Amino acid sequence: MGLDELSDDIDATYADLGEELSVALDTETRNELAMLESVYDPDETDELVRRAIHMLFQTAVDTGNLDFHLRSGYDVTYDEYLMGMTMDTYNEQPQQQQYPPQDDNARRYQF
Structure with missing residues (x-):
């Protein structure tokens, strides 16, 4: 599998x-959701679910868990998905900065 298959799967699932x-x-989930709803008092419960999905996604990106699963299933990383090309393809392009960047202070993902 590769980048094209990942993009196709994401489009189909979307x-x-x-x-x-x-x-x-x-x-357990109902109890936790009731606690969060009581504390945060959102306009709708849907807002808490949206926040939870964003938080899970961010955590998966930050910990490398998303990359692990992407590499296992599609042989790509999240960076490669965002760029629309694999690192091999990126590094083969003439006069491009080689990946990864040499700046140790550069954040890997910026949202």
Whole structure:
């Protein structure tokens, strides 16, 4: 698998998700959601679910967990997905800075 397959899978899954998602809750999840809703008092419970997805995604990116799974399943990284090309292809381009950047202070992902 590769970058094209990943892009195709993301596009297909995005289309399948639609605008709304019904989720079954177990007792633990319902209890945690009730606690969060009581504390944060959002306009809708949906807002907490959206925040949770953003937080899970950010954590997966920051810890390298997303890259691990992308590399295992598609042989690409999140950086490669964002650039639209693999590092091999990127490094083969003439007069391009080689990856990774030499600046140790550069943040890997910036949101």
